[in-house]
Amino acid sequence: MNTTAIIVPAYNEATVIFDTLRGLRKFLGTRKLTADIIVVDDGSIDKTGIVAAPYCDYLISHRQNCGLGAALATGIEFAKRKGYVACVTFDADGQHDVADIPKALKELSARYDVVVGSRFLGTHSRMPKGRQWILKLSNLITWVFFGVRTTDSQSGFRALSKKAINSLALKSNRMEVSSEFFGEIKRLGLKFTEIPIHISYTDYSLQKGQSNTNAANVLIKLLYKFIS
Secondary structure, eight states: OOOEEEEEEESSOTTTHHHHHHHHHHHHHHHTOOEEEEEEEESOSSSHHHHHGGGSSEEEEESSOOOHHHHHHHHHHHHHHHTOSEEEEOOTTSOBOTTHHHHHHHHHHHTOSEEEEEEEEEEEETOOHHHHHHHHHHHHHHHHHHOOOOSOTTOSOEEEEHHHHHHOOOOOOSTTHHHHHHHHHHHHTOOEEEEEEEEEOOHHHHHHSOOHHHHHHHHHHHHHHHHO
């Protein structure tokens, strides 16, 4: 299968996922990119799955909310079983720019196994200062724990080669999965690079996104995982 999977994890995103998927579908058609859109509905209690179903190629639903890590693992496992040549993880809330997808795939096809989109190499309109400092601290902790330097360890935009799809073993169910990707990069010796991406923060994404308190909890979980 010479096709890319666009994995969209979603939890209670009924109000925004239509625009996200419509934008993805329009862009893929315009650029003539061969890709399937795979939505992983992580136990939403709103109408996320109903809204998403007509606009994605595959809809996978968790019976209950399991967390971002579990949703990504489900999507990557599906991509592995279907034999996709690559996959891109893409947020459901409209923050990510579809124009960054071909740039990531170009780097992937060059010589890399994992490409991570960095807000700090690109642009990030309306990111709160407190969020910026927590993300930078997360980068430091990711380097200390996993030995991989990154400018955006918590990025949700990433591209994976077939080698990465077939070898990654994600175990974190929730937000700490973003740092775990770098642990897997180190453990498996995967070739990794970053590209600049553009993030558009909206009132919706800022309200629903990871809070500073939750980010601190993620760091605590990472520390516990590292020392246990």
